[in-house]
Amino acid sequence: xxxxxxxxxxxxxxxxxxxxxxxxxxxxxxxxxxxxxxxxxxxxxxxxxxxxxxxxxxxxxxxxxxxxxxxxxxxxxxxxxxxxxxxxxxxxxxxxxxxxxxxxxxxxxxxxxxxxxxxxxxxxxxxxxxxxxxxxxxxxxxxxxxxxxxxxxxxxxxxxxxxxxxxxxxxxxxxxxxxxxxxxxxxxxxxxxxxxxxxxxxxxxxxxxxxxxxxxxxxxxxxxxxxxxxxxxxxxxxxxxxxxxxxxxxxxxxxxxxxxxxxxxxxxxxxxxxxxxxxxxxxxxxxxxxxxxxxxxxxxxxxxxxxxxxxxxxxxxxxxxxxxxxxxxxxxxxxxxxxxxxxxxxxxxxxxxxxxxxxxxxxxxxxxxxxxxxxx
Amino acid sequence: xxxxxxxxxxxxxxxxxxxxxxxxxxxxxxxxxxxxxxxxxxxxxxxxxxxxxxxxxxxxxxxxxxxxxxxxxxxxxxxxxx
Numbered sequence: 073x074x075x076x077x078x079x080x081x082x083x084x085x086x087x088x089x090x091x092x093x094x095x096x097x098x099x100x101x102x103x104x105x106x107x108x109x110x111x112x113x114x115x116x117x118x119x120x121x122x123x124x125x126x127x128x129x130x131x132x133x134x135x136x137x138x139x140x141x142x143x144x145x146x147x148x149x150x151x152x153x154x155x156x157x158x159x160x161x162x163x164x165x166x167x168x169x170x171x172x173x174x175x176x177x178x179x180x181x182x183x184x185x186x187x188x189x190x191x192x193x194x195x196x197x198x199x200x201x202x203x204x205x206x207x208x209x210x211x212x213x214x215x216x217x218x219x220x221x222x223x224x225x226x227x228x229x230x231x232x233x234x235x236x237x238x239x240x241x242x243x244x245x246x247x248x249x250x251x252x253x254x255x256x257x258x259x260x261x262x263x264x265x266x267x268x269x270x271x272x273x274x275x276x277x278x279x280x281x282x283x284x285x286x287x288x289x290x291x292x293x294x295x296x297x298x299x300x301x302x303x304x305x306x307x308x309x310x311x312x313x314x315x316x317x318x319x320x321x322x323x324x325x326x327x328x329x330x331x332x333x334x335x336x337x338x339x340x341x342x343x344x345x346x347x348x349x350x351x352x353x354x355x356x357x358x359x360x361x362x363x364x365x366x367x368x369x370x371x372x373x374x375x376x377x378x379x380x381x382x383x384x385x386x387x388x389x390x391x392x393x394x395x396x397x398x399x400x401x402x403x404x405x406x407x408x409x410x411x412x413x414x415x416x417x418x419x420x421x422x423x424x425x426x427x428x429x430x431x432x433x434x435x436x437x438x439x440x441x442x443x444x445x446x447x448x
Numbered sequence: 449x450x451x452x453x454x455x456x457x458x459x460x461x462x463x464x465x466x467x468x469x470x471x472x473x474x475x476x477x478x479x480x481x482x483x484x485x486x487x488x489x490x491x492x493x494x495x496x497x498x499x500x501x502x503x504x505x506x507x508x509x510x511x512x513x514x515x516x517x518x519x520x521x522x523x524x525x526x527x528x529x530x
Binding site for chain 1: 492495
């Protein structure tokens with residue numbers, strides 16, 4: 073079949089790399105906190121069991137042989153592992169860089185100094201959800217704010233790159249200006265990223281108390297837009313209200329102008345991750361992404377990662393998601409925005425609809441507008 | 449022509465004055481050669497996070513920089529292969 077004919081039948085998606093360039097690894101299933109919107113806990117798909125260091129070190133050797141460049145360690149709380157330095161040493165020995173996602177409460181001088189000494193740390197991301205203890209602790213637990221800020225100071229003292237993630241929920245949506253001031257002016261961080269609590273994990277059990285309603289979502293959008301203008305280039309997002317606002321405004325403008333379809337519009341193109349990265353659960357199961365923790369593709373140290381990466385039928389089917397037109401879904405019937413829509417996160421789509429190959433209702437512009445939302 | 453820089457740290461005869469001289473170059477062991485399907489590759493230094501792409505000729509040169517082959521031998525092999 074000629075390439076020209078192929079392109080007419082199946083739209084070209086992201087080019088799949090020979091081996092994953094990056095991995096997300098849940099290095100532990102333990103955490104010292106129980107945040108009320110945590111996506112990790114209360115997930116029936118996840119086996120909450122830690123592996124011994126030897127298993128991870130053996131796997132890191134495999135990653136090194138494949139030329140994996142970057143690993144993001146999460147959990148749970150990575151700093152809860154007493155052998156974290158040993159694990160980081162394994163990554164360093166195998167010529168990889170790493171980042172850590174943390175609640176910041178367990179970071180001490182010893183581990184911060186070790187991280188700095190490796191020269192391989194891209195960043196340590198600390199979650200900060202409030203400008204003060206009252207707001208932050210409302211979802212994360214008493215004492216967590218002070219310890220998170222102390223963790224940030226410790227990292228800064230050892231010149232480790234600090235990234236901060238602010239997860240927006242009902243209790244902090246009106247605190248965003250103060251949060252920005254704390255992070256960007258008092259702590260003098262170069263920037264921070266934002267997301268919002270999503271209907272995943274423990275959040276499903278606390279949804280009424282945590283999830284933003286339509287009006288709160290609008291407040292978050294407007295506030296973040298204002299703050300991005302004030303702090304130019306210092307506030308980012310890959311999901312959540314800021315991303316929604318930007319994407320939805322583009323879609324509305326395109327529709328109003330009768331613009332041609334976006335190059336990636338009209339199909340389930342939102343997720344390009346399976347072409348360059350893969351994830352591993354704390355129990356060693358290889359999955360496409362932590363948001364798709366139920367899709368077990370194999371197991372570390374039992375199934376060669378390259379074999380899984382190149383030949384897993386489930387993973388390859390996920391990679392073909394970009395070929396599925398939105399017009400196939402009853403959910404999208406008669407929607408004017410189809411030519412500009414990409415369907416958003418398959419993980420959220422699965423949690424909300426039970427189907428991976430489905431647009432995510434959470435990111436639906438039409439639904440937002442029908443429920444009374446406006447793009448300010 | 450293969451692009452060689454501090455990322456690769458190839459040491460060769462008639463190299464930069466003041467550097468150690470050898471005519472049997474060795475690829476920088478810290479640098480990762482990450483090959484792709486199309487015979488191109490990325491050379492990645494995890495210490496600096498620098499990455500450069502290299503074409504199939506560059507990949508072939510890199511793999512031959514094992515400390516046993518002379519520059520002359522490498523050039524001859526490359527000419528033969530390509």
